[in-house]
Amino acid sequence: MEALPNSVQARDLRYLLHPNTNARQHEVTGPLVIERGDGVYVFDDAGNAYIEAMSGLWSVAVGFSEARLVEAATRQLRQLPYYHSFSSKTNAPSAMLAERLVNLAPKRISRAFFTNSGSEANDTVVKLVWYFNNARGLPNKKKFIARRGAYHGITVASGSLTGLPSTHRDFDLPVIPVRHLTCPHHYRYAEPGESEEQFSERLATELETLIEQEGPETIAAFIGEPVMGAGGVIPPPPGYWHKIQEICRRHDILVVSDEVITGFGRLGTTFGSDLYGIDPDIVVVSKQLTSSYQPLAAVLFSGEIYQAVADLSSRLGSFAHGYTATGHPVACAVALENLDIIEERNLVGNARKVGATMQRGLRKFADHPLVGEVRGVGLIAGVELVADKSTKAGFPVPGVMGAAVFDEAHRQGLIVRAIGDTIAFCPPLIIEEEQVSDMLKRFGRALDAVTSRAKS
Ligand code: PMP
Numbered sequence: 001m002e003a004l005p006n007s008v009q010a011r012d013l014r015y016l017l018h019p020n021t022n023a024r025q026h027e028v029t030g031p032l033v034i035e036r037g038d039g040v041y042v043f044d045d046a047g048n049a050y051i052e053a054m055s056g057l058w059s060v061a062v063g064f065s066e067a068r069l070v071e072a073a074t075r076q077l078r079q080l081p082y083y084h085s086f087s088s089k090t091n092a093p094s095a096m097l098a099e100r101l102v103n104l105a106p107k108r109i110s111r112a113f114f115t116n117s118g119s120e121a122n123d124t125v126v127k128l129v130w131y132f133n134n135a136r137g138l139p140n141k142k143k144f145i146a147r148r149g150a151y152h153g154i155t156v157a158s159g160s161l162t163g164l165p166s167t168h169r170d171f172d173l174p175v176i177p178v179r180h181l182t183c184p185h186h187y188r189y190a191e192p193g194e195s196e197e198q199f200s201e202r203l204a205t206e207l208e209t210l211i212e213q214e215g216p217e218t219i220a221a222f223i224g225e226p227v228m229g230a231g232g233v234i235p236p237p238p239g240y241w242h243k244i245q246e247i248c249r250r251h252d253i254l255v256v257s258d259e260v261i262t263g264f265g266r267l268g269t270t271f272g273s274d275l276y277g278i279d280p281d282i283v284v285v286s287k288q289l290t291s292s293y294q295p296l297a298a299v300l301f302s303g304e305i306y307q308a309v310a311d312l313s314s315r316l317g318s319f320a321h322g323y324t325a326t327g328h329p330v331a332c333a334v335a336l337e338n339l340d341i342i343e344e345r346n347l348v349g350n351a352r353k354v355g356a357t358m359q360r361g362l363r364k365f366a367d368h369p370l371v372g373e374v375r376g377v378g379l380i381a382g383v384e385l386v387a388d389k390s391t392k393a394g395f396p397v398p399g400v401m402g403a404a405v406f407d408e409a410h411r412q413g414l415i416v417r418a419i420g421d422t423i424a425f426c427p428p429l430i431i432e433e434e435q436v437s438d439m440l441k442r443f444g445r446a447l448d449a450v451t452s453r454a455k456s
Helices: 010-015 023-029 067-079 092-104 118-135 156-161 196-214 240-250 272-276 303-316 329-344 347-367 400-411 433-455
Strands: 034-038 041-044 049-052 109-115 143-147 178-181 219-224 254-258 282-285 297-302 371-377 380-385 417-419 422-425
Touching: 049 433, 067 329, 092 109, 092 297, 092 329, 109 118, 109 303, 118 156, 118 219, 118 254, 118 282, 118 297, 118 303, 143 196, 178 196, 196 219, 196 240, 219 240, 240 254, 240 272, 297 303, 329 347, 347 371, 347 380, 347 433, 380 400, 400 417, 400 422, 400 433, 422 433
Parallel strands: 143 178, 143 219, 219 254, 254 282
Antiparallel strands: 034 041, 041 049, 109 297, 282 297, 371 380, 380 422, 417 422
8 A cells, every 4th residue: 555645654653742642662572553543444555455443432333434524524624713712702603513412411411621632631520510509508508429440531530430440550649539439330330239229329338428427518419430441341230320319419519421432322322321311510521522543521510500600700800711622613613514414324323223233242252261350231232251261360460461362352453442451342333233343353363363372
């Protein structure tokens, strides 16, 4: 294949600091340069094709070559390439997108605020909730409750909400008042003999106990992903969300549903909140909102929050929070077109239908000697690798086996993600049945290759 004009040579690659990468090892092996995309496939600069079974970073719903999104961006760039949202100004795409999101979102939601990333959106959530409680005359009600294993972003406040030790250690986080509860992962954290329902009950009691200890008057909000993503793809045990939100309501604690991964069809419903009966005060969306063709995220929130915030800001003179690119017209135009495509092609239905095939296919690996648990819903799944199936014991050095399968999958033309020793799958919503069976075959070959190497 002819090199694209902007392709890079290996010697040019050393100037970047790569996220989520072992920098020393990376100096030896170098990064993989992805050069172009086509549907669910991407191609590296040597022309090798990969099924992109992670949609990039859980985000490219419509695949890697959607011309309509390129045209929507181009049209908007010609018409109005940029305008801000400060000082009572807006642009048509951002106003239209806000209306559309509010109409799609769970019932309490009636307002939208745009940011560039999920992390900025969750930082905005923190500030909005604090401002709301100051507006309500509840200045002590400021703590957040999150879960261990949660991912809510990487900036100073959203990174504090995240419950992954590697994102805190030596970054001096958390810096906001946050308490992390047990990760709702039955396979790992249930007590011996505890059913999924009993596990949910125990986690609800843990929440109630924490609220009593801290004092409900100090706790502002509970934040959770309907299905945890970056923590290892963890669907909640049955009954979990109902119990959690009932307790939160009783103590006047806001429920924040972080739908950055689950929004717009990933679980086979428009929102994860729809699937689990969550009735959130705040919903955070990003990623599949634009299929990541443009950076964009939104905080969607209730009329009650809006009213209190609006009243306080008129007393103070303005709502002094926003970004240069808040409501960026190009990103919003791309989002509108992307949501049209998701609707017209019934990609939510596709996630349900093809997702069921993917879940069935992956569960066949449950008998594999390396596989401890296969879990997931819709078009998102995790396969947890273990050293001993009967005791669920992990490997002597966590992450090494996951990395081996990740590398071997690349050799088989498959991009997955290794989260420690859990292999994550999150293919584009456009994926077809045959592509899923191809994906499963490639994964099977990778798993077998690693197993026979481990034995020899
Ligand atoms: N929330 C969730 C649930 C996420 O998965 C992510 C990103 N993986 C974020 C927030 C942060 O988004 P961003 O990387 O755009 O800052």
